[in-house]
Amino acid sequence: MTTRTTTLQIIFIIANDCDVSGTYRVDIMMLITYQLLQMYSTQQLYNVMLNYAPKVACFDDHCVKIKNKCYEPCPTCPDECPKNVTKEVRDECIAEKEIYFYSPMMEYKINCPGGMGEIMSCSETQYLGALLGNMFVGFLADKYGRRRMLIISLLAGIPFLIFSALFDSVVAFYIFRFLVGVSVAGTMAVGWAFCAEMISPKHRFKLRTFTSWTNGRLLMIAVAHAAGTWRLASYWQAIAALLPLAAVFILPEPPVWLRRKEKYESEEAARKKLDWLSGFEPKEEGSSKESAPLQPQPAKRSFFTALKDKQLRLNVFVLCVMWFCAGLSTYSIDLNGEDMTKNMWIGQYLNSGLASILRIIIGFADAKFKWLGRRKVYIASMGTCILASLALLIEIRSGMKEQESRTLYFITYLVAYNSIAISWEPNYMGAAELIPTEVRATNTALLNIVTRIANVFAARTVGKWKGTEDEWAIMVVVLTSCIISFIVTTSLLKETKGISLEKVGQAKEEKSPAASDREARSPRDSEEGRGSKSGAEKGSKSGAEGDEGKPGEEGGPKEGADDKKEPGGSKEDENKKLLGGSAEGSKEAGGSKEPEKDGKQSGSAEPANDK
Template sequence: MNIPPGQWRLDVMIMALYQMALFFSAQLVFVIFLEYMPKTYCNTDRYCYKLESKCLEHYDKNQKNICLIPNGTKSQFDECVEEKKYLYFRSAQYDYQQDCTSLTHYSASTNMYLGVLFANLVLGILADKLGRRPIYFASIGIGVVSLILSAAIPSVTAFYIFRFTTGVGVAGAQIVGWSYGSEMISAKRRFQLRTFSNWANARILVVFVAFITREWHTASYVCAVISALIFPILWKLPESPVFLEQKHRIEQANEAREQLADICGLEYEAKEVAVINNLKKITFMDMWRNPRLRKNFLVLCFMWFYVGMATYITDLNGADMSRNLYVGQFLSGLLLTISKIIFGFAEPRFEWLGRRTVFLFSQAVAIVAYILILIALFTNNKETTWYLIVYLCAYSFQALSTETCYLSVAELIPTDVRVTVAAITNICLRLGTIVASLTKPLKFSFEPGLFLINLVVCSIGISVVYFYLEESRNANLQNVGQEDVSSSEKDNSQKTMLGEDSKEVSGDSETGKEVKNFDHRIPLNSVSHLSIDGDVILNHVQWGGKYYPVPYESGIAADGLVPGKTLVVYATPEKKAKKFNINLLKKNGDIALHFNPRFDEKGNGFMCAKPTPGSVVRNSLVNGEWGNEEREGKNPFERLTAFDLEIRNEDFAFQIFVNGERFASYAHRVDPHDIAGLQIQGDIELTGIQVVNNAAPVQE
């Protein structure tokens, strides 16, 4: 892995920070404990009965004491009473009995979800305007204080008010925390940010806190103290350079990158100002007007809604997946953690394991699990071991599909509106969870209905994702949407070719469509200057020679490209170029040098220094077998930007220069005197080829 060792310092900090944010977000799961009620209850008269709802007074008054067993002994009665009155966790519902009042249709979970929903309406816009870091600080501060006050003030009104504002912190942790983390961590670790530091770890820790405290007040205080660890980590880190550069706050961005380089123990390298200034500002309406970005946005909104709904229906109704409350909760978190870590290790090693693949696989497993759950419920096999296993798979793989939701928001949405869209999609998720919380009555009236809903919704969802979700693995977050908005604004390049038939042919450089013919009025050889005037934004002017067909293949004149000669190539990568390659061929067809810039891969760039948009692979093909790849160096090529490439053949190596700057050296793996051919392929417009030596150039 070509990430400098020092980069791990930053990656580990970001992962730790995000794990703490997820732990605080797990207050959404803690509502399971806040609303927990035992199945049975024994009053002070040792009368034990089975509860028919979450209300202590809701039972059949004509029912006999369930501990009165015919011919039973006193010791058996005492044991039964102890068992039936045992309380796994003393919840807010047990203390306040709020579901038995006028709040029966406004549960603690619904209250918190509405708090998150409200905060999403505000925090996304603020984080895109003011910055990720200050909004992150403020929202977590509000959340931690509210969490403490919700337990400290002995009032159901205060409980509801401060649990609502705790939702503000949860929203900040989820949308601002994720956007900040995804922009700060190295691209190859972005998937691991959602797998190594994950929701399941947070869930296990919350369950452990509940297990050791056994009551909701103390558990709330412990959760607040652990969540406060976010502050020293965030204090050490700067604002996201990606955000600062998108806002053209160049001096602050350089200071942020310099601070990150210091954290990593690496030498700081400033990013070119021109690259930052070329970044276009993208508003929400710019995104909406572009068909591709609009489609991505709508698909993401639907994904977040239905995944949130299905996940929370499964989660909120899983308290009785096993007879012991803690066993089911621990196992569901453990299985989810294991599955995420497996995917986290596998993703960098398998190119085919993209965002779509993870989603489609996890969703397909969840659908199969829902079918098996329905079979278990209809055949009265709910309390069996295989039901527990299937339920754990349903929850774990349904929750695993949320990884694609988070990653796709970061990788398919432009920086200027990334947190705003993350907030909107999170609102969609909250709407889904609110709908999920409203299905709770089905738990007691028709439990299979819960999973019939999931089965139908997830079947529709997997189809939508299969047909419409784009793959976004290894996306450069800073470039997301830049080309799409340029296209929608008709920021079109024009090219003028001076034909040999004494005509000028003007056309659109993107489509190749001819726009206008213009007969020469003066001799072509008398043209010496170019003048451009008027209401136009001029990005660049390129003067090229003849245009060559691509793919291009030719022999090299005279003795070939022997030591002492240089190949010069003039070209421009296409707007949506993925890769191109230049091959120097031996007479027998072996490739002496395979020079292969790739735009759809991440190179050696990382957050602590200057980012790189892609990689450049060098290799040789000898006797039908490829050798070891060389990838060192930053990718100097940019789409739609002309370049000149020099490959100098020297006695011991090829010396490679791009735009006059030394790029790399490639030691010979074959006889350097036997290079007789040239091959150029890929997504480029080829405008010039020369072989030069110490004498005059030889035009190919």
């Protein structure tokens, strides 16, 4: 499956159930933008290629086994291709030992005595850079904007990627790979918050399934395969990174973030640009003074202030466990996977291609089956990974991996990798749906810090035991990680499917008339909520609809002038209480006489951009 095919699938799948000429045009743009950002972020997995070394290599017609990835000739070692055979047989043996990719591990002899590998692997160096970057990118994105942080990350990261291959020095290589890691922190931590806040709720899960990390990995593998050498592959990847930079330049800052920062003029301009991108003609607005809030807005909270809420603290703890265990398991399996098949490229393509297909299937299933929530997907994926990693442990201990035919090992490996890969979808959905908007990027950066710590630990674990008699210990680490995450999530993880991102962590309170008026004036927002129906038709029916849009469910916003008391508390109120609502919101969960408003007004549809 090529990246071009995957992109076309995204466009055609969404085009079948929506009007791409108007309403959902921005949704498609967000899907493609996030895929491009994922493409650059897979520099984290490019280390699989950078650390590659063959098990057998030929130097001047003498083929020897490579020990501990130290790529250098050994004249005293036995020749792996016997010489007492015909020339054709020997040439065939040498051809089978041909390297798949020329890496810096081989060029700089990183793992040889006296090499940089004795101090630190290039994987650890880059992951430490990503760890450092995540310590400040979230804060800066929450303070100065998601779009601005993404542009800075890419403008800095692209030259760093070029310089890492340009200079013929292992020290320069390590320094610039460290800086690439810092820039990748920006695209990984902020890219999700940027795109999730502008895509409609209907397609939010597709943002993590159709536009996946594995699609970006497929492109990275294809570039490395075509280039053949790490320097040329690095240059090509830097050129490809210009695409996400151009996409982010075109899009505006998320209106949700601008409103939270009380930048009402910028918010209005962002909505107009989204309307223009959607093909609508924005209506003329009054002066900026008329757009000012007519009553106090909800108090802004810092990340540490938000943590005073008990439920929000629990949500952050659960997310930290999920992300740490997923980061440790994913990278331990991935960095250990270059020899899952005899031919490295076959294994890498099949692994990434299967992961992309499974994500698309999960995306369809999420839309079709309302009962298939984030919690069920995560628990099922973790349970599967526990069984698969246990099987891998047994197979490695029994020597099945070293057999000529390792089909069973490869199948088990595919199950282990893809089950843990699927768990990242609920991870990212939880990061968006369990955390309030004003601290979402900061929290995502915190989660990425936790993940980068796990990545460094994974790189050290694989580097220590890979290719040794104790290689099975890598799977012990993976198994332990999955079991811990399984126990925590089955006990504490809350379901968030269909939750409104605007409401997460807030009390149920009225918006100012000016804010509601601004949302109602946006053609994209009102049209997106209507779908194929007119606003007047659906507005009269949606009084009893919740976030999922099902008639008859309690908890949806009440419309019109008749404000009725909601008996027994709504499902939406319960969600707010679970997701860290304030004390005021908790009191209202038992039923409130105050009309609930969520950016709607009578006869108007719910604004999709604010979810």
